[in-house]
Amino acid sequence: xxxxxxxxxxxxxxxxxxxxxxxxxxxxxxxxxxxxxxxxxxxxxxxxxxxxxxxxxxxxxxxxxxxxxxxxxxxxxxxxxxxxxxxxxxxxxxxxxxxxxxxxxxxxxxxxxxxxxxxxxxxxxxxxxxxxxxxxxxxxxxxxxxxxxxxxxxxxxxxxxxxxxxxxxxxxxxxxxxxxxxxxxxxxxxxxxxxxxxxxxxxxxxxx
Amino acid sequence: xxxxxxxxxxxxxxxxxxxxxxxxxxxxxxxxxxxxxxxxxxxxxxxxxxxxxxxxxxxxxxxxxxxxxxxxxxxxxxxxxxxxxxxxxxxxxxxxxxxxxxxxxxxxxxxxxxxxxxxxxxxxxxxxxxxxxxxxxxxxxxxxxxxxxxxxxxxxxxxxxxxxxxxxxxxxxxxxxxxxxxxxxxxxxxxxxxxxxxxxxxxxxxxx
DNA sequence: AACAAAACTAAACAAGTGTTTAATTTAAAC
DNA sequence: GTTTAAATTAAACACTTGTTTAGTTTTGTT
Numbered sequence: 437x438x439x440x441x442x443x444x445x446x447x448x449x450x451x452x453x454x455x456x457x458x459x460x461x462x463x464x465x466x467x468x469x470x471x472x473x474x475x476x477x478x479x480x481x482x483x484x485x486x487x488x489x490x491x492x493x494x495x496x497x498x499x500x501x502x503x504x505x506x507x508x509x510x511x512x513x514x515x516x517x518x519x520x521x522x523x524x525x526x527x528x529x530x531x532x533x534x535x536x537x538x539x540x541x542x543x544x545x546x547x548x549x550x551x552x553x554x555x556x557x558x559x560x561x562x563x564x565x566x567x568x569x570x571x572x573x574x575x576x577x578x579x580x581x582x583x584x585x586x587x588x589x590x591x592x593x594x595x596x597x598x599x600x601x602x603x604x605x606x607x608x609x610x611x612x613x614x615x616x617x618x619x620x621x622x623x624x625x626x627x628x629x630x631x632x633x634x635x636x637x638x639x640x641x642x643x644x
Numbered sequence: 645x646x647x648x649x650x651x652x653x654x655x656x657x658x659x660x661x662x663x664x665x666x667x668x669x670x671x672x673x674x675x676x677x678x679x680x681x682x683x684x685x686x687x688x689x690x691x692x693x694x695x696x697x698x699x700x701x702x703x704x705x706x707x708x709x710x711x712x713x714x715x716x717x718x719x720x721x722x723x724x725x726x727x728x729x730x731x732x733x734x735x736x737x738x739x740x741x742x743x744x745x746x747x748x749x750x751x752x753x754x755x756x757x758x759x760x761x762x763x764x765x766x767x768x769x770x771x772x773x774x775x776x777x778x779x780x781x782x783x784x785x786x787x788x789x790x791x792x793x794x795x796x797x798x799x800x801x802x803x804x805x806x807x808x809x810x811x812x813x814x815x816x817x818x819x820x821x822x823x824x825x826x827x828x829x830x831x832x833x834x835x836x837x838x839x840x841x842x843x844x845x846x847x848x849x850x851x852x
Numbered sequence: 853a854a855c856a857a858a859a860c861t862a863a864a865c866a867a868g869t870g871t872t873t874a875a876t877t878t879a880a881a882c
Numbered sequence: 883g884t885t886t887a888a889a890t891t892a893a894a895c896a897c898t899t900g901t902t903t904a905g906t907t908t909t910g911t912t
Contacts, residue, residue: 444889460751462670466870476891481871543668543751546811558815565819588819589809589839593801596808600800603754607766611773611796631797638846652859674900684861689901 441497445483448473449494457536461491461544491544498537499560502530506567516575520640521633523571528598528629532621535602542599565591572640581640590636597632598624649705653691656681657702665744669699669752699752706745707768710738714775724783728848729841731779736806736837740829743810750807773799780848789848798844805840806832 441449451473455464466487470477484490509522531538545557568591575581601608605620614620649657659681663672674695678685692698717730739746753765776799783789809816813828822828 460668460670462668465868467868477870478872478891479889482889487870542811546813558818561812561815562819585842586835586839588816589805589836592808592812593805593839593843596804596806597797597801598804600804600807601797603750604769604800605754607769608796610766611770627794628797631794631801634793635801635843635847639843673898675898685900686861686902687859690859695900 441493444475444479445493446497448475448480448483448490449497452490452494453498453536453540456491456494456544457539461487461540491540494537495541495557498534499541499557502560503563505530506564510567510570516571516578516580517637517640519571520575520636523568524594524633524636525629527594528624528632531595531598532602532624538599539602561591575640585639590639593639594632594636597635598628601628649701652683652687653701654705656683656688656691656698657705660698660702661706661744661748664699664702664752665747669748699748702745703749703765706742707749707765710768711771713738714772718775718778724779724786724788725845725848727779728783728844731776732802732841732844733837735802736832736840739803739806740810740832746807747810769799783848793847798847801847802840802844805843806836809836 448469452464452469455469455472458464466480467477469480480487480490484493505526506523509519509526512519512522514522541557565588569587572581572585572587572590576583601624608614609620612623614623656677660672660677663677663680666672674688675685677688688695688698692701713734714731717727717734720727720730722730749765773796777795780789780793780795780798784791809832816822817828820831822831
């Protein structure tokens with residue numbers, strides 16, 4: 437699918453992404469965006485209509501291909517537990533390399549202020565949940581996964597663990613001695629991902 | 645410990661808590677607070693000095709007694725796994741009935757804008773982690789808990805799961821048919837808490 | 853009752869907000 | 883090369899922001 441945005445729009449969107457992620461939607465002004473993107477302040481209204489619509493465009497711009505990635509994973513010929521592990525890796529990787537937009541989604545679309553624009557985002561989440569459900573039910577049929585787990589709560593455990601870690605970045609950088617950005621990213625890719633995989637595996641396979 | 649705030653200050657703090665939680669710090673104006681609290685707009689500056697200092701005061705006002713609760717739990721005569729379960733219950737309960745301030749902490753103190761005020765909050769987190777560590781090491785010594793878990797990542801799993809659930813409240817209300825506030829709260833107290841306890845137990849006890 | 857400190861108020865302040873306007877420059881089409 | 887549309891601009895718009903000021907009212911103390 438070709439992007440519907442031209443170069444200038446993309447330039448604005450990416451500056452907006454950084455600033456919204458850093459200082460929040462309300463904490464970022466159009467003049468702020470314009471200055472960093474080196475454009476005139478009227479260009480935001482010209483291209484996107486309003487600040488609010490700029491945010492909507494940003495979400496469309498960033499979340500359009502996750503669905504495909506998940507569907508491809510479902511088709512792969514793997515054991516359920518390996519699919520789960522791959523799904524976790526996919527999620528963490530994707531969110532971690534698109535921190536900006538996910539931080540924004542996490543922040544802006546949970547406040548009462550913007551409940552309306554929620555629908556597209558909600559559909560995305562429902563689709564993701566469906567994928568997870570398919571994999572787990574597959575494992576349950578095969579007798580590998582326990583059946584008394586609450587599937588919709590597994591997503592919060594996967595994503596919540598990552599987010600809570602990342603939201604407290606300065607705290608964990610200090611605690612775990614992750615002095616450079618590389619060390620921090622590496623810790624996420626190895627230890628944190630492993631921890632989440634280990635947790636979900638234990639939850640799904642453990643028999644009391 | 646007697647509160648350092650007088651009635652009027654507490655009145656302002658509680659209105660600020662609700663509004664900050666609903667619309668964020670930047671999304672809430674002093675005039676907004678003043679209107680809801682039915683006070684003059686100058687009173688915020690008069691009592692707290694500034695909007696920023698009002699936020700600081702709010703955090704002090706709300707997070708002063710968690711430490712004691714945790715220390716009492718540590719002293720109780722319980723099996724490690726029961727202590728863990730009780731700790732999870734304590735956390736969820738507490739955060740759930742103080743949603744406002746924890747939402748604010750979660751939102752405002754993870755952005756670059758307010759990294760300075762982070763210290764007191766960081767100390768609180770370190771203390772909490774220490775408590776969790778004590779319990780888990782006790783279980784490991786007794787041979788009940790596995791030893792290859794990364795303890796600092798367990799807190800993100802507990803708190804992150806709850807937060808991610810709560811941050812997506814409208815989504816889960818819809819998905820799980822929790823039409824009233826009571827149903828939603830009850831789901832947290834029973835199913836969500838159970839899910840987290842089950843997850844952590846599986847993680848700590850599971851042997852591959 | 854007289855005084856002083858605290859509590860409270862309306863008004864003003866300077867600065868910043870998102871958006872619109874009208875004019876100008878650039879690019880594309882013929 | 884002229885015409886037409888798109889892109890870009892500086893300036894202005896009306897409004898909101900956090901904070902301060904200079905009073906007034908209330909409260910407590912002697």
